[in-house]
Amino acid sequence: MARAETAFVCQSCGAVHLKWSGRCGDCGAWNTLVEEAAAPPLGANAAPRRKTRAGRMALSELSDGTPEPPRRVSGLAEFDRVCGGGLAPASAVLVGGDPGIGKSTLLLQAAAKLAADGAKTIYVSGEESADQVRRRARRLGLAEAPVMLAAETALEPILDTLKAEKPDLVIIDSIQTMWTEALAAAPGTVAQVRACAQDLVRFAKKSGTVVILVGHVTKDGQIAGPRVVEHMVDAVLYFEGERGHQFRILRAVKNRFGPTDEIGVFEMGDSGLAEVSNPSALFLDSRGADAPGTAVFAGMEGTRPVLCEVQALVAPAAFGTPRRAVVGWDSGRLAMVLAVLEARCGLGFGGRDVYLNVAGGLKIAEPAADVAMAAALISAALDAPLPADAVAFGEISLSGDVRPVGRSEARLKEAAKLGFKQALAPAAAAAGAGLAVTGLGSALDLVRHVESLAGQA
Ligand code: TYD
Ligand code: MG
Numbered sequence: 075m076a077r078a079e080t081a082f083v084c085q086s087c088g089a090v091h092l093k094w095s096g097r098c099g100d101c102g103a104w105n106t107l108v109e110e111a112a113a114p115p116l117g118a119n120a121a122p123r124r125k126t127r128a129g130r131m132a133l134s135e136l137s138d139g140t141p142e143p144p145r146r147v148s149g150l151a152e153f154d155r156v157c158g159g160g161l162a163p164a165s166a167v168l169v170g171g172d173p174g175i176g177k178s179t180l181l182l183q184a185a186a187k188l189a190a191d192g193a194k195t196i197y198v199s200g201e202e203s204a205d206q207v208r209r210r211a212r213r214l215g216l217a218e219a220p221v222m223l224a225a226e227t228a229l230e231p232i233l234d235t236l237k238a239e240k241p242d243l244v245i246i247d248s249i250q251t252m253w254t255e256a257l258a259a260a261p262g263t264v265a266q267v268r269a270c271a272q273d274l275v276r277f278a279k280k281s282g283t284v285v286i287l288v289g290h291v292t293k294d295g296q297i298a299g300p301r302v303v304e305h306m307v308d309a310v311l312y313f314e315g316e317r318g319h320q321f322r323i324l325r326a327v328k329n330r331f332g333p334t335d336e337i338g339v340f341e342m343g344d345s346g347l348a349e350v351s352n353p354s355a356l357f358l359d360s361r362g363a364d365a366p367g368t369a370v371f372a373g374m375e376g377t378r379p380v381l382c383e384v385q386a387l388v389a390p391a392a393f394g395t396p397r398r399a400v401v402g403w404d405s406g407r408l409a410m411v412l413a414v415l416e417a418r419c420g421l422g423f424g425g426r427d428v429y430l431n432v433a434g435g436l437k438i439a440e441p442a443a444d445v446a447m448a449a450a451l452i453s454a455a456l457d458a459p460l461p462a463d464a465v466a467f468g469e470i471s472l473s474g475d476v477r478p479v480g481r482s483e484a485r486l487k488e489a490a491k492l493g494f495k496q497a498l499a500p501a502a503a504a505a506g507a508g509l510a511v512t513g514l515g516s517a518l519d520l521v522r523h524v525e526s527l528a529g530q531a
Contacts, residue, residue: 081110082094082107083107083263084100084101084107086106087103088302089101091107108263111259143163145157145158145163146163148187148191149187150184150187152339152340152349152351153184153338155338156311156325157326157329157331158309158326158329158331158333158336161286162284162331163242163283164278164282164284165278165284165285165330165331166284166287167308167309167310168286168287168309168311169181169286169287169288169313171290171291175314175315175317176313176340177247177248177288177313178207179214180324180340180347181197182197182210183216185219185243185245186214186216189220189221190219190220194222194239194242194243195220196222196224196239196241197221197244197247198226198245198247199224199226200225200227200247200251200252201247201248207225213346222239222241227251228254229255229269229274230255232246233277236283240283241283244274244283244286246274246285246287246288248287248288249267249274249289250289252267252270253266254273257269264302268303271303287303287307308330309332310327310329311325311326311327312324314437320341320342320343321339321341321350321356321357321434322340322342323436324338324339333376335376336377337375339356341356353375354488354492357380357381357383357434358370358381358433358492364459364461364462365459366453366458367386367387367388368383369383369446369447369449369460369466370382370383371384371446371447371466371467372446372485372486372489373440373467374442374480374481374484379481379484380436381488381489382432382433382436383432384403384433384438384447385430386430386447386454387427388423388426388428388451389427396424396425396428398412398428399427401431401432402432402438403432407444408430411444411451411470412451413472414470414517418517419517423455426455440479441469441479442469442479443467445466445467445514446466448517449498449520456528457528458527460524461495463494464494464496464497465496466498467482468500475517476500476501476515476517476519477500478502485497486507487507489507489509490507490508496509497509498523499513500514501514
């Protein structure tokens with residue numbers, strides 16, 4: 075029976091408060107408290123408790139000798155890799171991303187592949203009518219796929235149907251549209267999202283079905299509503315990309331059944347998402363002749379080397395405080411590299427605007443990008459183009475040293491494969507893969523190197 079009490083739940087972090095206030099005392103977010111019917115007791119200290127079951131737990135051995143059940147492999151290699159080699163049975167996966175980024179398209183394509191492979195698949199849409207989903211499938215050339223559709227937002231009929239049909243795979247698009255009649259709160263609130271996710275995850279564990287939940291992401295990049303859902307599921311995948319670009323990147327941020335640093339790269343086209351098995355070629359696609367301010371970073375995304383172009387522009391500041399703008403990289407890291415170039419190499423950026431852009435909408439988080447970013451900045455500042463056949467990587471410390479980074483061999487190999495001839499790399503990186511490596515001990519070496527190129531030009 076629903077209790078009459080209500081509580082104020084932060085829609086950002088899920089914290090429960092007894093009184094309303096403008097700011098959540100737990101996470102500090104403003105205007106996020108919403109009055110909701112108190113959630114049913116979850117923890118041990120929740121009162122009043124239901125009558126406990128008497129008796130003891132059933133214990134089992136850690137090694138029961140059963141082999142690991144086979145994964146469900148969709149055949150979309152980029153998707154399977156991010157899942158850790160296919161979907162594990164009885165697992166719950168959350169796929170998050172901005173609205174309109176392509177989550178429904180990706181999952182419909184994966185569902186169609188799995189269904190065609192013999193997996194019983196149900197696609198529950200809470201946002202579109204069955205007709206709209208059907209039309210999308212037709213446009214994607216998947217009209218013949220044996221996927222069963224339903225347009226439903228009420229949790230109880232969904233669970234009843236799933237229990238009767240016993241599918242291998244269920245897609246719930248999206249978890250924010252689902253609601254259970256057990257709670258009085260509106261769909262999309264923390265309480266509803268949490269309760270629905272909990273029941274669906276429990277169903278996955280009990281039945282062996284793979285349950286994929288779609289979740290929308292808020293402006294500040296979190297899956298709307300509760301982080302709690304992230305804790306409940308086995309894997310959290312983010313689907314991201316820039317709206318103006320066709321590239322979409324699927325990234326695992328949590329995975330109980332695989333690595334979390336793998337990415338899958340897709341390209342959105344007229345007939346849906348196409349896999350990009352060689353992302354380097356894509357991110358370097360439209361490179362022109364050697365212009366000052368561009369450098370190629372030999373990066374790693376998970377186990378895969380990915381090359382991409384970084385562009386810098388240094389211009390006289392019109393007035394006031396000079397601007398520092400960066401797309402695709404951390405602005406704090408940019409400030410650090412600029413400070414090192416100023417303090418350790420005497421290269422002044424004061425009174426000048428600095429812009430830095432990672433081409434193709436890629437977001438770089440590796441510290442190994444420092445040298446490539448610095449090379450682009452120095453090249454822009456000195457108006458000296460870097461050789462078009464050079465890649466760069468390495469970490470720069472505050473003392474100005476260039477530090478070695480992991481997987482140099484894989485980076486150099488990928489660069490050689492794409493026709494690059496030279497590399498600017500930490501001194502410790504051995505020459506390999508047929509590339510001429512310019513070993514850098516410090517940021518000052520890099521500045522001298524670019525200066526010498528300017529001298530030759
Ligand atoms: P969608 O999968 O509906 O996004 P989400 O579920 O994440 O909200 O994708 C919608 C966008 O994708 C829409 O802007 C149109 C674009 N799109 C294409 O460019 N080509 C296609 O074949 C399809 C199906 C969608
Ligand atoms: Mg959608």
